[in-house]
Amino acid sequence: MEHSHILLAHGNGGRFMRELIREVFAQGLGDVGPDTQLDAAPVRLPFAGELLTTTDGFTVQPLEFPGGNIGSLAVHGTVNDLAVAGADPVSLTLNAFIEEGTEVALLRRLVAAMAAAAREAGVRIVAGDTKILRRGEGGGVYLATAGIGVRPAGVKLSMDLIQAGDAILVSGPVGDHGTAVMLAREAFGLRGDLRSDAASVWPLTRVLRAMPGVRFMRDPTRGGIATVAHELAQASGLQVRLWASQLPVREPVRAVCDIVGYDPYYLACEGRVVVVVAAAQAQAVLAQLSAAGAPEAAIVGVFETGPKQAIVETHLGGERLLLELEDDPLPRIC
Amino acid sequence: MKKAVTLVLAGRVQGVGFRPYLYRLAHSLGLVGEVWNEGGQVRLHVQGDTPAVEQFQRRLMQEAPPLAQPVLVSATAAPLSLATDFTIVTSQPSQTAPYLPPDLFCCDECLQEIADPGARRYRYPFTNCTQCGPRYTLIAGLPYDRSRTSMAQFPLCKACLAEYQNPLDRRFHAQPLACPACGPQLTWQYGSEKIIGESALTQAVAGLQQGLIVAVKGVGGYHLLCDARHAPAVETLRQRKQRPHKPLAVMLPQLGADGLQGVAAYVKLSEPYGRALLDPSRPIVLIPLKPDHGFAPGVAPGLDEVGIMLPYSPLHHLLLQEWGGPLVATSGNLSGEPVLLDAQAAEQRLAGVADAFLHHNRPILRPADDGVVRLIAGKVRRLRVGRGSAPLELTLPQPLLQPSLALGGQMKNCVALGWAARVVLSAHIGEMASPRSAQVLTQVCDDLQTIHGIQAQQVAHDAHPGYTTTRLAKGMGKPLIAVAHHHAHASALAGEHGIGGGDAKLLLFTWDGTGMGVGEYPATLWGGEAFYGGPGAWQRVASMRPFRLPGGEQGGREPWRIAASLCWTMQRPYPHAPEAAALLHKAWSKGMNSPWSSAVGRLFDGAAALLGLVQKSSFEGQGPFLLESLCEGQPGEVIPLPLTLDSQSIWRSDWSALVPVLQDGRRSVQARAALWHSSMAAALVAQVEQIQKHYPVSAVGLTGGVFQNRHLTQQVAMHLAQRGIALLLHEQVPMNDGGLAYGQLVELAARQQQHAQQ
Numbered sequence A: 001m002e003h004s005h006i007l008l009a010h011g012n013g014g015r016f017m018r019e020l021i022r023e024v025f026a027q028g029l030g031d032v033g034p035d036t037q038l039d040a041a042p043v044r045l046p047f048a049g050e051l052l053t054t055t056d057g058f059t060v061q062p063l064e065f066p067g068g069n070i071g072s073l074a075v076h077g078t079v080n081d082l083a084v085a086g087a088d089p090v091s092l093t094l095n096a097f098i099e100e101g102t103e104v105a106l107l108r109r110l111v112a113a114m115a116a117a118a119r120e121a122g123v124r125i126v127a128g129d130t131k132i133l134r135r136g137e138g139g140g141v142y143l144a145t146a147g148i149g150v151r152p153a154g155v156k157l158s159m160d161l162i163q164a165g166d167a168i169l170v171s172g173p174v175g176d177h178g179t180a181v182m183l184a185r186e187a188f189g190l191r192g193d194l195r196s197d198a199a200s201v202w203p204l205t206r207v208l209r210a211m212p213g214v215r216f217m218r219d220p221t222r223g224g225i226a227t228v229a230h231e232l233a234q235a236s237g238l239q240v241r242l243w244a245s246q247l248p249v250r251e252p253v254r255a256v257c258d259i260v261g262y263d264p265y266y267l268a269c270e271g272r273v274v275v276v277v278a279a280a281q282a283q284a285v286l287a288q289l290s291a292a293g294a295p296e297a298a299i300v301g302v303f304e305t306g307p308k309q310a311i312v313e314t315h316l317g318g319e320r321l322l323l324e325l326e327d328d329p330l331p332r333i334c
Numbered sequence B: 001m002k003k004a005v006t007l008v009l010a011g012r013v014q015g016v017g018f019r020p021y022l023y024r025l026a027h028s029l030g031l032v033g034e035v036w037n038e039g040g041q042v043r044l045h046v047q048g049d050t051p052a053v054e055q056f057q058r059r060l061m062q063e064a065p066p067l068a069q070p071v072l073v074s075a076t077a078a079p080l081s082l083a084t085d086f087t088i089v090t091s092q093p094s095q096t097a098p099y100l101p102p103d104l105f106c107c108d109e110c111l112q113e114i115a116d117p118g119a120r121r122y123r124y125p126f127t128n129c130t131q132c133g134p135r136y137t138l139i140a141g142l143p144y145d146r147s148r149t150s151m152a153q154f155p156l157c158k159a160c161l162a163e164y165q166n167p168l169d170r171r172f173h174a175q176p177l178a179c180p181a182c183g184p185q186l187t188w189q190y191g192s193e194k195i196i197g198e199s200a201l202t203q204a205v206a207g208l209q210q211g212l213i214v215a216v217k218g219v220g221g222y223h224l225l226c227d228a229r230h231a232p233a234v235e236t237l238r239q240r241k242q243r244p245h246k247p248l249a250v251m252l253p254q255l256g257a258d259g260l261q262g263v264a265a266y267v268k269l270s271e272p273y274g275r276a277l278l279d280p281s282r283p284i285v286l287i288p289l290k291p292d293h294g295f296a297p298g299v300a301p302g303l304d305e306v307g308i309m310l311p312y313s314p315l316h317h318l319l320l321q322e323w324g325g326p327l328v329a330t331s332g333n334l335s336g337e338p339v340l341l342d343a344q345a346a347e348q349r350l351a352g353v354a355d356a357f358l359h360h361n362r363p364i365l366r367p368a369d370d371g372v373v374r375l376i377a378g379k380v381r382r383l384r385v386g387r388g389s390a391p392l393e394l395t396l397p398q399p400l401l402q403p404s405l406a407l408g409g410q411m412k413n414c415v416a417l418g419w420a421a422r423v424v425l426s427a428h429i430g431e432m433a434s435p436r437s438a439q440v441l442t443q444v445c446d447d448l449q450t451i452h453g454i455q456a457q458q459v460a461h462d463a464h465p466g467y468t469t470t471r472l473a474k475g476m477g478k479p480l481i482a483v484a485h486h487h488a489h490a491s492a493l494a495g496e497h498g499i500g501g502g503d504a505k506l507l508l509f510t511w512d513g514t515g516m517g518v519g520e521y522p523a524t525l526w527g528g529e530a531f532y533g534g535p536g537a538w539q540r541v542a543s544m545r546p547f548r549l550p551g552g553e554q555g556g557r558e559p560w561r562i563a564a565s566l567c568w569t570m571q572r573p574y575p576h577a578p579e580a581a582a583l584l585h586k587a588w589s590k591g592m593n594s595p596w597s598s599a600v601g602r603l604f605d606g607a608a609a610l611l612g613l614v615q616k617s618s619f620e621g622q623g624p625f626l627l628e629s630l631c632e633g634q635p636g637e638v639i640p641l642p643l644t645l646d647s648q649s650i651w652r653s654d655w656s657a658l659v660p661v662l663q664d665g666r667r668s669v670q671a672r673a674a675l676w677h678s679s680m681a682a683a684l685v686a687q688v689e690q691i692q693k694h695y696p697v698s699a700v701g702l703t704g705g706v707f708q709n710r711h712l713t714q715q716v717a718m719h720l721a722q723r724g725i726a727l728l729l730h731e732q733v734p735m736n737d738g739g740l741a742y743g744q745l746v747e748l749a750a751r752q753q754q755h756a757q758q
């Protein structure tokens, strides 16, 4: 490409645009990228099963943060939505909205991260589109991905299956992504020990989905594990009890949240999965999670008969309601 | 000359032995007639010689039993009848909503009885009569009858039944009456040791003597008791309850002719304190400590006063007599949750706190934690509605158009049910963050409606969207009315003084922690507001210079954050801050989770931290309590705070001049604490004088948790008195968030009336 920064002309359908697509996107994605000759891409399913589709948009600021960037996030986010539904992610499409003046070198880094993430999850990005936004009308880069996956026959995952007594597991510490992005966004410029957990959960879910007793899986993204717990309570009509003593939170995350006044249970994860398992199989599933690459997984809660609400049992034995997240939480202490 | 009258009496006339009292009075005067209950009222017809009837009418109100609070509705002349005796007629059903009596003390006659070795109820811990004992916590429904109380499961023995049926006995229709043969029993549980019956009490006293922490089931819930003179026991209790500093209440035996001789050695007892201690509601009274009090230092660390209460039930009298000294008596709960009610929950939840349990098998239907009062500006003022005072009967200055529930706030919460001009305010429930608080609140709302036969048509709640009570209100499926936190505070004060109209000319100061403001975007957190007008039409006229609360809600728990924020605003470093301050400063400077606030309660926190008194507080108000304690009642120097009109026509006092003075180490800590109070009082008075230039002010009022601070309130009161300005303070309704639910109903009624007039 002859320019170091994106011009409006990179969106005009002409040579600049062709160069951008070929040199930045197609070459950057390589073997997981699209076949640029085709207007529409065929999808080859690895096995016969139920077809699943999902879509997601990504507007994270800053575009790059410790542990990932918007590119890797755009792949992991959609892949994980398919994975927790019990599917093998097969292919993605990509829409990129790029602000005029964006550095091409940055774009290349984002695309490289996308490629790596796609490889990790075994998906191809089979089709794409780019649009250029006028300077000042976008946050640098916005991405949208749509995904197709296939779910083997016989995999049944549904909130409807949840019963009182079922255990709740989480595949690792919570709040890493939300904290890392928050610190990066506000340019706090410290705490190198805080990294996003952005990763594919497919290596975990492909093992879990076939295990007996597994009822439901979800990735605790926006709103964190508290929001998942709240949704699970509403959907199951049961009380969700989480144990603070069992819920893994990394020490630097805890420390930063304490200072800034955020509750890590409400902060996003991008590489974790919450699993609901029949009590009898909980230990077996925990062992599998550990073996499949999630050594910090833990049994963190239980479904109980009771009012349909989520509560957390604190370290002191007290109980706290986990209410649905507000847009902008204001202090309640009088 | 013969005369006959028909009298109608309302007020607290049921469950307090009022009809038997009328019966005895009529008999003693040789009158005939009849008396009956009709809904919430007592109606009677008396006739006899004219002087005797007149005497009856006079003495009826003057000599009413201590617990009765009769209100004469009407007295009309009646035709003479052929009656030959005075009789108590079976109750008539009626539409009038009844009065639910509170839980009261153990009366002198019952006390004598349990001390009399020859009496049937010698040493019986559940003795009561029509003049005393539990009510609110054991009534399941009304009309008030044993079958609708938690005593229903204890069939009366022959002797008790005879008392119950005898109109001349003081236990005539005493619904919770009981005796050792037929009533509830104690159980002592210490590890595997279990003792049922009278010796359970002796075991409990022995346990306390060994330094054990004993959970004791009382009237409205469990207490945790331990020896108040034994430092290790107090320390252990604090450690286990995770309550490092919050003062602990102390129960002392009722001794001597005036009942106060067990108290006088520990605290500076003046007449109003004594009267408050002996009130039939037996509240916790905050009283200044004597220097040589002899309590373990951990009872009220750093404070110059302590909460004292006298025994309120026969069980506690027996315990305290046998113990003979001070016992720490703190709520048996996990911090902030409603007090625990039953053995199973207590043993489970207090497993890590109590060594042993003294249970009894009379069920408690709803919690009533101890009530709390404090002497402020010459009067005893209620800080917590609880056992003995709940449900608090209040009136509205303007009636509600529909029956309504009000769910209050988030901290120290109570709920209220209102219909027409009547309001019942529940006992203190607790902090609303826990699921048990939410569950208790829902149950109390249901109970109040069922018992009074009133179904609320609408629900008032705080304007804060994140309060648990707001979420609960939304789940009730009824029309909702949001009331701004400080409008509710202001209306509670106006309402208590019978002022309801929006055309009132009040100037009310609502100083507290924080509450959701209205009419601004983004919303700021109020808490230093002055409103002009009346309920339903408050106009915000004065406030404080806003400051940031870095870390949001954490600022309420960690006063150092406020101190740091005040310093940073003044471009001064905050020297005492932990290492974390660097990170917090970044958040503060970027406005990240650092909402703006004008809350004076938070300024008091900040001042306490600037004086080095507290960096992180372990209970609400710790900083302000310590700050007030330092002043020893002495006024200090006044630093005048500039008062300027902002762009929204609100007068703002600027606190910034106080920051360097509070940090000035050349002044003593006491002098700086006194200076802080005096300057804030002067700032308030300056606001009053400024507002008076623009509006006619009929009276100034103070409400909100900050005015629990006696030192501040009394200085304001003195300044206003010197200027001849009328001052309104709370007496019955808590000035803190415990009064919000009542204020929400006052506000709601006023809005409805104003809407109806348009």
Ligand SMILES: [Fe+3]
Pocket (backbone or CB within 6 Å): A334, B485, B489, B512, B513, B514, B515, B704, B705, B736, B737
């Ligand atoms: Fe308040």
Ligand SMILES: [Mg+2]
Pocket (backbone or CB within 6 Å): A056, A077, A078, A081, A221
């Ligand atoms: Mg998603």
Ligand SMILES: [Zn+2]
Pocket (backbone or CB within 6 Å): B106, B107, B108, B109, B110, B111, B127, B128, B129, B130, B131, B132, B133
């Ligand atoms: Zn009595």
Ligand SMILES: [Zn+2]
Pocket (backbone or CB within 6 Å): B156, B157, B158, B159, B160, B161, B178, B179, B180, B181, B182, B183
């Ligand atoms: Zn009996």
